[in-house]
Amino acid sequence: MCGIVGYLGDTEAAPVIFESLKRLEYRGYDSYGFATLKNKEFFIKKGEGKISDASIQNLSRGLPGFMGVGHSRWATHGKVSAENSHPHTDCNGDFLVVHNGIIENYQELRKELKVKGHRFRSDTDTEIIPHLIEEYSELGFEDAVKKAVSRLKGRYAIVTLSRESDKIIGVRRGSPLIVGVKNNVKDSSKGSGKGLSKKRKEYFLASDIPAFLKHTSNVMYLDDEEMVVIDRTGRGIKFYSMENGKEIEKRIVNIGWDPGQAEKNGFEHFMLKEIMEQKDTIRMAINQNMEDIERISKDIKNAFGTFFTGCGTAGNVCLAGEYIFSKVAGKHINFIVSSEFPNYHHFMTDKTLLIAISQSGETADLLEAIEAAKKKHVRIISLVNVMGSSLDRKSDHSFLINAGPEKAVASTKAATSQLALVTLLAYACAGKLDEGRRLLIETASKVNDMINPRYEKHIRGLAEKIHSKENMYIIGRSLNYPMALESAIKIQEVSYIHAQGFAGGELKHGPLALIDKGTPCIALVANDEVKNDIISNAVEIKSRGGYIIGVAPENNEVFDYWIKVPDVGNASPIVNIIPIQILAYHLAILRGHDPDYPKNLAKSVTVK
Numbered sequence: 001m002c003g004i005v006g007y008l009g010d011t012e013a014a015p016v017i018f019e020s021l022k023r024l025e026y027r028g029y030d031s032y033g034f035a036t037l038k039n040k041e042f043f044i045k046k047g048e049g050k051i052s053d054a055s056i057q058n059l060s061r062g063l064p065g066f067m068g069v070g071h072s073r074w075a076t077h078g079k080v081s082a083e084n085s086h087p088h089t090d091c092n093g094d095f096l097v098v099h100n101g102i103i104e105n106y107q108e109l110r111k112e113l114k115v116k117g118h119r120f121r122s123d124t125d126t127e128i129i130p131h132l133i134e135e136y137s138e139l140g141f142e143d144a145v146k147k148a149v150s151r152l153k154g155r156y157a158i159v160t161l162s163r164e165s166d167k168i169i170g171v172r173r174g175s176p177l178i179v180g181v182k183n184n185v186k187d188s189s190k191g192s193g194k195g196l197s198k199k200r201k202e203y204f205l206a207s208d209i210p211a212f213l214k215h216t217s218n219v220m221y222l223d224d225e226e227m228v229v230i231d232r233t234g235r236g237i238k239f240y241s242m243e244n245g246k247e248i249e250k251r252i253v254n255i256g257w258d259p260g261q262a263e264k265n266g267f268e269h270f271m272l273k274e275i276m277e278q279k280d281t282i283r284m285a286i287n288q289n290m291e292d293i294e295r296i297s298k299d300i301k302n303a304f305g306t307f308f309t310g311c312g313t314a315g316n317v318c319l320a321g322e323y324i325f326s327k328v329a330g331k332h333i334n335f336i337v338s339s340e341f342p343n344y345h346h347f348m349t350d351k352t353l354l355i356a357i358s359q360s361g362e363t364a365d366l367l368e369a370i371e372a373a374k375k376k377h378v379r380i381i382s383l384v385n386v387m388g389s390s391l392d393r394k395s396d397h398s399f400l401i402n403a404g405p406e407k408a409v410a411s412t413k414a415a416t417s418q419l420a421l422v423t424l425l426a427y428a429c430a431g432k433l434d435e436g437r438r439l440l441i442e443t444a445s446k447v448n449d450m451i452n453p454r455y456e457k458h459i460r461g462l463a464e465k466i467h468s469k470e471n472m473y474i475i476g477r478s479l480n481y482p483m484a485l486e487s488a489i490k491i492q493e494v495s496y497i498h499a500q501g502f503a504g505g506e507l508k509h510g511p512l513a514l515i516d517k518g519t520p521c522i523a524l525v526a527n528d529e530v531k532n533d534i535i536s537n538a539v540e541i542k543s544r545g546g547y548i549i550g551v552a553p554e555n556n557e558v559f560d561y562w563i564k565v566p567d568v569g570n571a572s573p574i575v576n577i578i579p580i581q582i583l584a585y586h587l588a589i590l591r592g593h594d595p596d597y598p599k600n601l602a603k604s605v606t607v608k
C-alpha cells in the first residue's frame with residue numbers, strides 16, 4: 001500500500017515523477033505529494049485525493065530540478081490530509097522521506113525525539129524517519145540513513161533526499177522497492193542537462209515496475225535489508241547490505257514487459273482491459289518449462305505434507321487448488337490463509353512443501369507466512385506474477401504466471417492464470433500432464449471465443465436488472481465452491497453490494513433465511529457429478545422467492561437469467577469466474593463507482 005517513486009536523470013523530474021506516480025496510484029489513492037531538489041533547495045507540493053485528478057501543469061509548476069521523489073498514500077497512521085501526506089521533512093527541512101509500510105516502534109521513537117527537541121508536524125509514523133536522519137546527520141547522509149534505519153522496526157521501503165547532497169537513497173525492508181535503469185540517454189530535454197554526457201544513465205526508484213516501464217524495462221532488484229545510493233555527481237549507483245555495511249554487486253535484469261501492457265490501451269478501466277486480456281493470458285500461464293512442472297509435481301506428490309497459502313483472490317485459487325488436486329490427482333493439499341499461517345504451522349518440518357500463490361508477490365501476510373515456514377525449513381514453491389518480487393526471490397522455485405502487469409485492484413486475469421497453472425500441476429501430479437495441457441489449451445481457446453462484445457452486453461443486461469439490489473448470494477459445489485467465494489469478493493470490492501458465497505449444501509444450515517423475494521442468487525454450475533445437487537439448491541432458493549442467475553454450460557428451467565459458459569470439465573472454475581468478473585465490473589459502473597479504485601482498498605497489501 002502506498003506507492004513511492006524517485007527519479008534522478010537529465011530531464012525535469014516533476015513530470016516524470018507525476019507520470020510514474022499515476023501508474024502507481026492503484027497502490028493507494030487518498031493523497032499524494034512530490035518534492036524536487038535543485039541548487040540545495042527542496043520544492044514540495046502535496047494534495048488530497050487522487051493524483052490523476054490533479055493537473056500535471058499545475059503540479060509541475062514550481063518544482064524545478066532533475067531529481068526528486070513522489071508518494072501516493074493509502075492512509076495507515078493519521079487521517080487523510082495534506083499535513084499527513086508525504087514527503088515528510090525534519091525540523092530544518094534538510095532531509096525528506098517518502099515511505100511505504102509501517103514503522104511499528106514509531107511511538108517510542110517519537111517520544112524520544114520530542115524530548116530531544118524535534119518538532120513534529122504530522123500524525124504519521126513516517127515523520128520520525130527524517131527526524132532520525134537529522135539526529136545522526138553529523139555522520140554524513142549515507143551513514144545517517146543507515147543509523148536511522150537501524151532504529152526502525154517493521155516492514156517498509158523508503159526513499160530519501162538530503163538538501164546538501166546530490167544523492168538519492170532507497171532502503172528496502174519488507175516492502176517493495178525496485179530500481180529502473182535507462183542507458184544511453186540520447187539527449188537532454190529542453191533547457192536542461194547542459195554539459196551532460198550522452199551516455200549518462202537515468203535512474204528510477206519505485207514500489208512497482210509499471211511506474212517506470214514507459215522509460216525502461218531494465219531493473220535492478222533490492223533485497224530486504226539493502227540500501228541503494230544513486231549519486232547525481234558521478235551518476236553512479238551502489239548497493240549496500242544494511243546488515244554488514246558491505247557493498248553488493250547487482251545485475252541489471254530485463255523483465256521483458258512491454259510498456260503498452262501497463263496502459264489502458266483504449267479501455268475505460270484497467271479492470272475491463274484485464275478481464276479481456278484473459279483471451280491470451282490463460283495460454284501464457286501454461287507456457288512453462290514442462291520439465292519443471294514434472295519435477296515440482298513429483299515433489300508435491302512425495303512431500304510429507306503439502307500446503308497452499310495465499311490471501312483474498314489468491315486464497316480462493318488456493319482453495320480451488322485443494323479441490324483440483326483432490327479430484328484430479330487424489331492428493332490431499334491443505335489451504336492455510338496466509339494471515340493465519342503463523343498460527344497454524346507448528347507441525348511443519350523440512351519435509352513439508354508450501355505452495356504460495358500471489359499476483360504481486362509483495363502481500364505482507366503472505367511474506368510473513370513464508371518467513372514462518374522458512375524458520376521450519378519448509379520448501380517454498382511459488383506461483384507469482386511479478387518477476388523479482390519478494391515472493392519470487394524468497395522461493396526455492398517460482399513459476400511466473402506470465403499475466404503481464406495487473407493494475408486494477410480487483411484481481412481478474414492473474415486469478416485465472418493461477419487457476420490454469422494449479423490445474424496443470426495437478427494433472428502432472430496425476431501423471432497426466434499431456435491431458436492437462438490439452439484441456440487447458442482447449443479452455444484458453446474457448447475463453448477466447450466466449451469473451452466478445454455480445455457476451456459482455458448480455459451480462460451488462462443482467463447488471464442493469466440487479467444493480468440496485470443491496471444483497472446477493474452465490475452458490476457453488478466442488479471445484480466451483482471456491483469460485484462462489486471468489487465471485488463474492490469480486491462483487492463486494494468493486495460494486496459495494498453485500499455479496500456472500502456459500503457451498504450449495506450449506507444453504508439449509510442457515511443462509512436460506514436470507515433469501516427474500518427478488519434476491520439475486522448466482523448458481524455456478526458445471527457438467528460434473530454435483531450438477532444435479534447445485535440445481536436442487538437453486539430450486540430451493542427459487543421456492544423462497546430468489547432470482548436465479550445460472551452460470552452454466554446449459555440452460556435450465558430454474559434459471560431466471562442464464563449466462564452460458566463453455567463445458568471444459570475440470571477447468572470449469574476458469575470459465576465460470578469470468579462472467580462474474582464482467583458482472584462485477586458493470587455493477588460498479590452502474591452504481592457510479594470507479595472499479596479500478598475501490599474505496600478503502602489498495603492493490604498490493606504490504607501492511608499486516
Ligand code: AGP
Binds near residue numbers: 360412
Ligand atoms: C483481489 O481482487 C483482491 N483485491 C485481493 O484479495 C488480492 O487478491 C489479495 O490482496 C492478494 O494479493 P496478491 O495476489 O498480490 O498476493
